[in-house]
Amino acid sequence: MTLTRATDGKPVLLFSSGLQIRIGNLAAAGFLGLLALALTAMALQIGATHTGLFDLLAGLSGGALDPDQAFALLGVRLPRIVIGFMAGWMVAMAGAMLQSLARNPLADPGLFGLSQGSMVVIMLLLVFVPEAPRGLIPVAALAGGLAVALALIWLAGGARSSGLAILLMGIAVDTVLSSVTSILILYTPKETSYSLSDWLAGSLFQASPTAILAIGPWFVLSLVIAFLTGRALKSYDMGDELAQALGEPVARSRPLILLAAVLLSSAAVTAVGPLIFLGVMAPHLAGFVSPARGRARLILSGLAGGVLVVGADCLTRALAGDIALPLGLSLTILGVPLFVITLRLRALRVR
């Protein structure tokens, strides 16, 4: 492992295997990671039971926790943070992948309707085949997300249309799907209807240690996906022709990458419901911290997504007090102003 300079003069860590990591990206990752840890410590403090990080550390180092504190920390708060982070990570990464794939900086699995699609199919499954095994739900989510992605390609593709027009189309598809979910809610029995409404709004209320086991494998998979697709996405950023010239088999890898992005988005939907705007916010935030490409961009976007979710969760729980504001809602309220600012910056750059 040696420290050298890349072709553009920026310092870079060179490993003997040929792997290069830019110091700037490493620092950004460290910064975001520390931010995540700090927010975790904060999130551990917020809640009805008086306990927090120090009790957790004391408990881990062999000290005794009283049962109330142990339940609050290990049974509720920690799973909530971990699941929120993982879901945010995956949505952000899916957003970053879609942005490279569509060459549209405003691509977002929530705004494009992919998460709504996953939700509709999950609800169809729950309403019409209530006895179906729970294991089918991720499959249903994946099928729904893919169907919407293909529909969008069919509706918007072909023409070399502007990014904004595709975004508008995504929002339109979103409207259709959300009214379908509203209709479906009518058909579910009352008690399922309530829990579904919670989940529809994107929430961490159902977080529990077992739920971590359900989402964990997908998180690991997302790391593998980041490693495998990072290089390809780097060439996609330069446009299809250049990507092909660089030896990227566009015709073969594009559907695979799309599948991977939909997979991540639908895994997050299964766990916490749709998180709109996160997929566009997080990569922009990561790009602001350190303008990375390829794998580093995916990882940094993921970190930023996790940080945003944990931060938004902290904020809403601290501000809203006993009002249980669903995570998706707070992300929307936070996300629209940020999105408008992004549009503004984009317009300035175009001009």
Added chain:
Amino acid sequence: MRPRWLVLVLIGLALLASLLANLAIGAVQIGWSDVLAALVRFDPDSYDHFVVVYQRLPRALIAIYTGALMAVGGTVLQGLTRNPLASPSTLGINAGAMLFVIVGAYTFDLGLTAQGIAALAGAVFGFASCLSVARLAGLSRDPRGLALILSGALVSMLFVGIANAFLLADPARRTDFLGWITGNINHVYADRLADFWWIGLLSFAILGAIARPLTLVMLGQEKASSAGVNITWVTRAALAAVTLGAGSAVAICGPIGFVGLVVPHIVRPFIGAGLGLALPAGAMTGAIFCLIGDLVARQAFTPYVLHTGVLMDLIGGIVFVAIVRRFYLTPGARGET
């Protein structure tokens, strides 16, 4: 000219027919003659008469009011912004009115009349924020007005999000508003109609009075000013009438989306762009849509009763997809309506 008048008469007849159908069909089928009898010679002892006059008639009137105002709003907005997607629901007007009603009811405990005023203020606020977001986003030079619609969608998302946060804060009151927030044509809102009907009438009156100069403005600013039209004031009066009318409709039965977007597209090929005919034709067609939509929402999914607004959103979303595809994603498509 004659065929256009004929179209207008036909639409009027269709409106009458859908009104009668709306009054006659329901959980209890009531014959045509009974419906007419209930309207003309009300018999307080007859259950059927009671249902028609106290349940179905208020609902039908609300449907007519909302449909007419939304359709007229869509016609005027699409003409003024030269944008095929403009309507009270896509430009943040409905969402603004809804947000103000919810916030007013939750934080200041507003009564019914005050909620109506809040809805009017909210409608203006929603439209203003949509315009300012479009300007802030710096895309107003975009020739096809894409940014306007996009910022309308964003503003609506934000307002609906905030309104939902308020709803969650008070679960007890949530059930009161949950139906209203998705747009619900229901006879329980009859007293609101009784309170606010004059606003819609005023809006129609203003638009009718300026129909001629407004048509000229829509045809082109140079033409209008050479014909001696005060463009600024005509535009302002039209926007004010549309916003307030749509706000009052939202105050009554919540945001109903689809009508304002779609009706102008249906009416235009038959009637043309002249508002003198397009306004009454649009209003009546909008009313027909709401009457039929209400009927379908009540009957199609029995025993479940669907909210009219949800059904309208579904159809409206599909039409929205079609219009985006037609106007923005087809190569060489013209932005003109």
